[in-house]
Amino acid sequence: MVLLAGALPVHGAERATASAPVATGGSTAVPRCAALAGTRIPASAMSLPTTGGRVVSASVMTSVVSGETVEHCRVDAELFPVDASAPAIGMRLDLPHGWNRKALMFGGGGYNGTVPDLTQNVPFGPADRPAPLARRYAVFAGDSGHRQNPAAPPSLDGSFGLNDEALHNFAAGDAVKKTRDAALFLIRHAYGTRPAEVYFAGGSTGGREALVAAQRWPTAFDGVISAYPAWNNLSEVLDLGYLTQVLSRPGTFPGPQKQGLLYDSVIDACDGLDGAEDGIVSNPRGCRFDPAALRCPSGADTGPTCLSDPQIGAVRAMSSPFRWPYRIASGETGYPGFPFLSGADMRTPFLGFGTTAPASPMPVTSGYGMQYWDQWVKYFLTRDPRHDPLDVDPRRPGKWLARISHLSTVQDRNDTDLGPFARAGGKLILLHGAADELVSHRSTNDYYQRVRDLLGPRATRTFLRYYLVPGANHANFGTPAFAAGTDSLSALERWVEEDRPPARTVVTDMAHHRTRPLCEYPGWPRYRGGDPDSAASFTCTS
Incomplete structure (x- = not known):
């Protein structure tokens, strides 16, 4: 990623804090799991105020991910607040054997309050491509700074809002940066080196977190997937x-x-x-x-x-x-x-x-x-x-x-100046279902248009693609008319790592075994004849 004219490419550089220790013995593709147990995370490892943190547990385990058995080190940690009355941030990392030298953070949903499943795929991810952990990403996520009441409906416990620090951790996205910084500290401690690339993927609240990360900390992530983002939450x-x-x-x-x-x-x-x-x-x-x-x-x-x-x-x-x-x-x-x-x-x-x-x-x-x-x-x-x-x-x-x-x-995280993110070489894939009745796609249309109005169409297209998916609803909830699945992570990797922008992208309806072209907004797929279940029978039009 080019930060300044004449500067050398920087991929995970800010993405690992200078204070992070390098484990003895050099880098390795197998994490030093036992060495992580009880590790103290210094407050200096994080750019936002905390009182540090610690690893609660670290153990080697196996998980079946995308049909494949993956051996990995599971690390649970806590990040301590400045306000003694605020809850800690709970976080988890899965560090695979055979690490691919990349890291990915997952965003949350609703009011958060739990650590997302780290074996999941990215939002609107495809059924026929491995989830990040199966691709040997180091994956991590946090609960955004509070634990949900088990008696409340999932992601619908807002009681943490009584505390200002917890509120800012969730709503302003502070917990995203704290969790990311702590995770990179632990990744470097485990493997003896920092990730070559760091990505973020989230939908709904996680989609807002993705946009917050790109705007507030433009060098924290090399690439971002934001799906159905609740960016103007208030x-x-x-x-x-x-x-x-x-x-x-x-x-x-x-x-x-x-x-x-x-x-x-x-x-x-x-x-x-x-x-x-x-x-x-x-x-x-x-x-x-x-x-x-x-x-x-x-x-x-x-x-x-x-x-x-x-x-x-x-x-x-x-x-x-x-x-x-x-x-x-x-x-x-x-x-x-x-x-x-x-x-x-x-x-x-x-x-x-x-x-x-x-x-x-x-x-x-x-x-x-x-x-x-x-x-x-x-x-x-x-x-x-x-x-x-x-x-x-x-x-x-x-x-x-x-x-x-x-x-x-x-x-309302409505600062659409993504210029610093773009100048740092960051790439953003933005997705929304046209049938979303929980976060309006019209709102994402508005966000995208604001970015274009501010930066200009040509500059915007150098780092941002927005796709509106016909028939897709919120997070493929229930039995949608179009259960969207597209390999946005591979597309993002090619764009960030090889400077190859997304082209001729296809989205699959995973429930009905049909495909459509994934059209750049404001384009949409018009049928031109042939097999109605094939993307080749449609053309993108505006």
């Missing part, structure tokens, strides 16, 4: 709060059968616009559907075959931009709404809606976003676990406006 939360209020009104919530009716109607109206009737809306910008077409007689709720007037209003609220009539410190003014094109098989409920209306206390069967709002109100905004989330109106927040504005500076 702005999305305000929209989710508004929708929570709308859907909690009597008679407004459309149950699973009505959700299925709506989804089927949208597909019927828009499926063939790309030339192929395949259950996928390939050009969501060209899809026009008015939910009033499903109106029950006289607007009353007469059963599952139609929508009442309040339900039509709720659908319009979900799919329309939400604007607030006040200023917040991040400068954001709204959230673009959610296209009602979820790729989920409608014999199961929408992730965004859930199966029951939001209420207080918040049901675990309500939509994920409504539960997220509930935790945010209680622990981030009011810091009162007993506060009714329906009592806060995002349109008229009253006494909570100042706190909302402050939180926007922490949660």
